[in-house]
Amino acid sequence: MSAGPAGAAGEGAARRIVVAPDSFKGTVDAAGAAAAIARGWLAERPGDDLVLRPMADGGEGTIDAFAAAVPGAERVPVTVSGPVAGAPEVATAWLRLPDGTGVVELAATSGLHLVDPLRPEDAHTVGFGQAIVAALEAGVERLLLGLGGSASTDGGAGALTAMAAQFVDESGRPVDPGSRGLDQLARVDLTGLPPLPPRGALILGDVTNPLLGPTGAAAVFGPQKGADAETIPLLEHRLERLVALVPDGARLAAADGAGAAGGTGFGLLAWGAEMGAGSRLVADAIGLADATARADLVITGEGRYDGQSEAGKAPTEVARLAREAGVPVALVAGAITAEPAGFEASVALTALAGSSAAAMVDPVAWLEAAGRALARTQG
Incomplete structure (x- = not known):
């Protein structure tokens, strides 16, 4: 200009x-x-x-930044579940880059702006997982997964459920999506998850917070998702329950960025994705x-x-x-x-x-x- x-x-x-x-x-x-x-x-x-x-830093606008900066980038339409039960489906897109990379943005599928009023105990990341599946089924060779601007604190359980992981109660029934459903969680089975794409999956995180504790997902980000002083300990307790049932959960929960997007960073790490610096990758692209x-x-x-x-x-x-x-x-x-x-x-x-x-x-x-x-x- x-x-x-x-x-x-x-x-x-x-x-x-x-x-x-x-x-x-x-x-x-x-x-x-x-x-x-x-x-x-x-x-x-x-x-x-x-x-x-x-x-952008992995949150809202990440796809737009890549689309504007990378010649030949293509938006691929996808319709996913809304971020709360009963919400309308979300018509959105993931981005295909010419080198075979797919960019999927959580804010565009399960974002805070898609929930009104806010429902911190019930919002989930199922739609984000559905968009990841769509990109994998389209044959992407690498995934860039933009985290930020989420409405939920579900530890990424919703996304992993959409990717064929199992989160079930004592009777073997799937728990409801969202933080509240984690109250009934008795067993986690990640063996149904798809393999990572050939060149891996990189999380574009915008924070370095761990999953749990005073600097974790519930304590720091819960309020912006509508959680009050009584709700935050509930969110924390449910994340602790999730960590206890996920293989190697304690180590993954302590990782920098595990608390990103209501703990979706934790869920993606459990899949095998690696943590990256979203803002640095976007800066390189533009x-x-x-x-x-x-x-x-x-x-x-x-x-x-x-x-x-x-x-x-x-x-x-x-x-x-x-x-x-x-x-x-x-x-x-x-x-x-x-x-x-x-x-x-x-x-x-x-x-x-x-x-x-x-x-x-x-x-x-x-x-x-x-x-x-x-x-x-x-x-």
Whole structure:
């Protein structure tokens, strides 16, 4: 995206600005956020060269990022079960890359935005597993499995059930999908799972949390899925029950990223998938390092910058690449609740708008305002 000759700028020479935000979940996708920030910047400095590189970290928007970055990528439609019993089926897609890789995104199949009202004890990942099966049946040679933005805390049991694992009660009947069903869990049989594709399956995680404990799936991510103080211990207890019945469960539960997507990381590790850094893989796919190396400033962002943001989220990876290139980096976030260390500047939409509620009314307008504010201070 170029805005014209250098002479069109205000004061100073034209600059090259890379805009690489993640999605502002539930409000604006990554491409829309990048475009809005760029429009705001160009309103102040119309002669600058704006390079847009929408980011993702394995959560919402991961398929979009790969689709935009990889020539020949093909969306393959698939219809899967909704993330709660009785919910409508979800018409979505997985992505086939020219090298035989399939990209499957949990947020697109079993995501938080697909459940209203939230049902933390009943939401499940069955649809995600169905999409994985569809990709395997299509003959993919490798899988990239994007985790993040899930509605459930089922430890990945729903996904594995869709892949032909068995989770049964004392009488041998399948337990209900979702966290609540794990209360009745008596036996786990993973022998029916399909083999991994020839080049394996890599989990694109956006966090490094383990499955259990104070930094685990229930304690940290349960509240965003609707769990209150009484529900969180129930979610934790059910995950503990699952771990006790899964082969090598204790070791897998302690792995970095096992707690991703309500413990779906744990379930995929039990299948044999390997954990990877989602934001780093997406950055490689979109050529972010090269774009950053030739920039004067990099702008990144996400919906909420908090204590989890340093653990593999997209802005952290963008900032790392910028620092390695010796390029300053600025942060735009809907809300900032942790110290944004390492950023030259930061702008919170809530601060610009006066409140979270006001920012949510028209987030695109406030993203443009953030772009203008950064152009005035960093341009």
